[in-house]
Amino acid sequence: MYAEKSPLLAVVGLGPGAADLMTPRAKKAIEQADVIVGYRTYLNLVSHCIPPAAEIISSSMMQEIDRCRKALELATQGKKVALVCGGDPGIYAMAGLVFELASSRENHCEIEVIPGIAALNACASILGAPLMHDFAAISLSDLMTPWEIIERRLQAAAEADFVVVIYNPKSRKRTEQIVETQKIFLQHRSETTPVGLVQGASRDNESVILTTLGAMLEQEIGMQTTVIIGNSQTYTWRKKMITPRGYSHKYGLR
Amino acid sequence: MYAEKSPLLAVVGLGPGAADLMTPRAKKAIEQADVIVGYRTYLNLVSHCIPPAAEIISSSMMQEIDRCRKALELATQGKKVALVCGGDPGIYAMAGLVFELASSRENHCEIEVIPGIAALNACASILGAPLMHDFAAISLSDLMTPWEIIERRLQAAAEADFVVVIYNPKSRKRTEQIVETQKIFLQHRSETTPVGLVQGASRDNESVILTTLGAMLEQEIGMQTTVIIGNSQTYTWRKKMITPRGYSHKYGLR
Numbered sequence: 001m002y003a004e005k006s007p008l009l010a011v012v013g014l015g016p017g018a019a020d021l022m023t024p025r026a027k028k029a030i031e032q033a034d035v036i037v038g039y040r041t042y043l044n045l046v047s048h049c050i051p052p053a054a055e056i057i058s059s060s061m062m063q064e065i066d067r068c069r070k071a072l073e074l075a076t077q078g079k080k081v082a083l084v085c086g087g088d089p090g091i092y093a094m095a096g097l098v099f100e101l102a103s104s105r106e107n108h109c110e111i112e113v114i115p116g117i118a119a120l121n122a123c124a125s126i127l128g129a130p131l132m133h134d135f136a137a138i139s140l141s142d143l144m145t146p147w148e149i150i151e152r153r154l155q156a157a158a159e160a161d162f163v164v165v166i167y168n169p170k171s172r173k174r175t176e177q178i179v180e181t182q183k184i185f186l187q188h189r190s191e192t193t194p195v196g197l198v199q200g201a202s203r204d205n206e207s208v209i210l211t212t213l214g215a216m217l218e219q220e221i222g223m224q225t226t227v228i229i230g231n232s233q234t235y236t237w238r239k240k241m242i243t244p245r246g247y248s249h250k251y252g253l254r
Numbered sequence: 255m256y257a258e259k260s261p262l263l264a265v266v267g268l269g270p271g272a273a274d275l276m277t278p279r280a281k282k283a284i285e286q287a288d289v290i291v292g293y294r295t296y297l298n299l300v301s302h303c304i305p306p307a308a309e310i311i312s313s314s315m316m317q318e319i320d321r322c323r324k325a326l327e328l329a330t331q332g333k334k335v336a337l338v339c340g341g342d343p344g345i346y347a348m349a350g351l352v353f354e355l356a357s358s359r360e361n362h363c364e365i366e367v368i369p370g371i372a373a374l375n376a377c378a379s380i381l382g383a384p385l386m387h388d389f390a391a392i393s394l395s396d397l398m399t400p401w402e403i404i405e406r407r408l409q410a411a412a413e414a415d416f417v418v419v420i421y422n423p424k425s426r427k428r429t430e431q432i433v434e435t436q437k438i439f440l441q442h443r444s445e446t447t448p449v450g451l452v453q454g455a456s457r458d459n460e461s462v463i464l465t466t467l468g469a470m471l472e473q474e475i476g477m478q479t480t481v482i483i484g485n486s487q488t489y490t491w492r493k494k495m496i497t498p499r500g501y502s503h504k505y506g507l508r
Contacts (some may be wrong), residue, residue, distance in 0.1 A: 020279040023371065028274065049496070092380040094373040096386030103491040111494075115379040116373050117277065125369040132350030133399070134407050134469050136390040136416060144500020149415065153388050156414035160407045162390060193461035240365075245350050246398020 008109045009075035010082045011089040011098055013116020015047055018202035021117050022046070028195045029114055033082035037071045039064075040123040042084050056199040068097045075109035088118035092139060092167055120165045122227045126208055128240030130196060130228050135163035139199055140170070147177070154181055158188040163234065163243055169245035185213055187230055194251040197221060210239055262363045263329035264336045265343045265352050267370020268299055272456035275371050276300070283368055287336035291325045293318075296338050322351045329363040342372035345422055346393060372417045377452040380462055381493030384450060384482050389417035394424070394431040397451045401431070406436055412442040417488065417497055419482035432475055439467055439483055448484040448495045451475060464493055 010029040015021040022045075030036060030049050037057045043050070050056065057070060071083040089095040095113045102111060109135065124131045136157040142150060157164050164185075169178045185193070191214030199207040199222065209219050213229060234243040262301040264283040269275040281303050284290060290297065297304070297312045304310065311324060325337040346358075349367045356365060378385045390411040396404060401495040410416050423432045439447070440453045445468030453461040453476065463473050467483060475481065 018279070020269060020282065021277050021369070022274050023269070025272070025274040058497065063384040069428060088375050088379075090375060091382060091385050092387075092499075095383035097381070099491065099496045100498060103489075103496065104290040113379040113383065115275070115375040117369050117371065118375060119376070120374060121342050121344060125342075125349070129349035129353045129367065130389075131345050133346075134390065134392045134404075136388065136411070137385075138388045146501060149501065150388075151412045153416060156410035156416075157390070160410035161403065162407060162410075187330060227393070227486055235357075237353065240353060242350060242353040242357065245346075246356055247400060249459045 008078070008080055009071055009098070010112045010114055011095050012082050012114045013088045013090070013093075013186075014042055014084055015117040016119065016202040017045060017200070018123035019048075020047070021122065021202055023114070023116065026116060027112050029082050030084065032080060034079040035074050035079060037067050037074075039067070042086050046084060046214055064094070065101070068094060072098065072102055072109065081146045088116040088121075089113055090115055091118040091137070093094055095106060097117050101195060112217045115167065116198045119167070119201065119226045120252060123165075123196065123198040123228060126201055126206070127196040127208055127210070128242050129230060130194075130230060130234060130241045131162055131165075132154035132243040132245045133163060133231060133233070135165060137165045137167060139167040140174075140181065141168040142174070142177070151180065151184070152179070154184045158185045161188075161231045164229045166229070168223065169225055169227050170221050171223050179217065179226070182213065182217055189213055189229075189232060193232070194234050194236045196228040196241045197225050198228075199225045201226070210236060210241060257331060260379060261380050262332070262334055263325055263352070264366045264368055265349050266336050266338045266368045266395050267342045267344070267347075267372075268296055268338055268340055269371040270341060270373065270376035270456040271299060271454070273299070273302070275376065275456055276366070277370065280368050280370060282340065286334060288333040289328050289335045289336060290320070290338060291321050291328075292338035293321070293444060296342040296446070300341075304349075311410050318348070319351060319355070322355050326352065326356055326359075326363065342370040342375075343367055344369055345391070345469045373480045375456065376455040377419075377450065377482060380452055380455055380460070381450040381464070381482060382496050384417055384448075384484060384488060384495045385419075386497040387417060387485060387487070389419060391419045393421040394435065395422040396428070396431070404431070404501065405434065405438070408438045412439045415442075415485045417485045418483045420483070422477065423479055423481050423505060424475050425477050432481070433471065436467065436471060443467055443483075443486060447486070448488050448490045450482040450495045451479055452482075453479045464495060
């Protein structure tokens, strides 16, 4: 048996990095935790709200999967655990791994996911208003997903005129996927389609580049870059990327 | 000329409704505003942080477009304006309309978008971890988008195995689109595919239903419902909806 109303493991989204983009609910979960588990970079972001008595489990060497296992183990022992991660744990992040592990072992602790401002929310706000119409989020990492599936999704999203948010565009060893992505989109959209590249959103090292589908590969794109490709209607104005809310010009509304 | 560093119009995302899911940056923008513009429901959510001297422009009758025009007009006159909206202004919301109006009239005020926890972040966190893999957000409203475009996107997303977040699934006059959506998805996914229905996320009237693609239409779906349809890998465990992070079983990893 487990108590429905007393979550012991909180999977906490810290947002993109700026302290004022972290929600009070996330802050409180950290303040009330017996144990805080996380990657060092993220723990540094929240050092101001970690209670002095809290146990801290941090290792840049420990694998993500081991951190989640450890967090579940401690929560099962009755400790209040906050497992912290950047962005939103619910979007391509730790929430899934925690539930996957919990469900495979029938762990008996409650799990609460505290949402955060994800990369897509933060990057969109910096770029202007690119996500005003239907969009797709696609990760180019083929570590756990066959490239054929990713390619099919890129094709589908390009053909159906979705705005597209690309996660994990590139790594040191993985450089061809973003080249393929550009090729696929150029089959369906003009070279002048606006593309936004954001790195380190809301942090000191924030970098924002507004470019085009044709020229995007001339810019530096790294592991941490979020790439937003506009749809056929997206335009730029004063270094902002704007997707209209509809296709209303077709109806003579503007 | 306009000053690069002094945004006068802040488009502020309040998040899903709970006060502790609103970011400190959003709160501060409201506290520092000369004028606060917004729909009454949202102003009520933030009444505790509205400064006594602030002018409030609220009308449930005023059209969204008139609120944005008014906000831009006041900001152009030199006032610090906070235009508040629920969720994230950057996802299907007010940020786009503000930029569209500003760019069509060459308004000379700075515009800052303050991101918020959007419906998709909030609903995903409540449902468990449905957005762990590539997903698409699609609005079924055909007010400003031809149905053929929406239908093409539903087809594309269903075929390419995206998790799908449906916005505006239904209104009093518009009831057939969600029926069509189910039909399209049933051509590509099993009847037992998990579907989550969330209404009033994080508010007092929050309602969460976990159902299946085959049975979803037996549940009440309204204007404010967010519908999340799992991909081929999504499963349920203890009333949670979980999408694995990859297709790793194909590689024998689990």
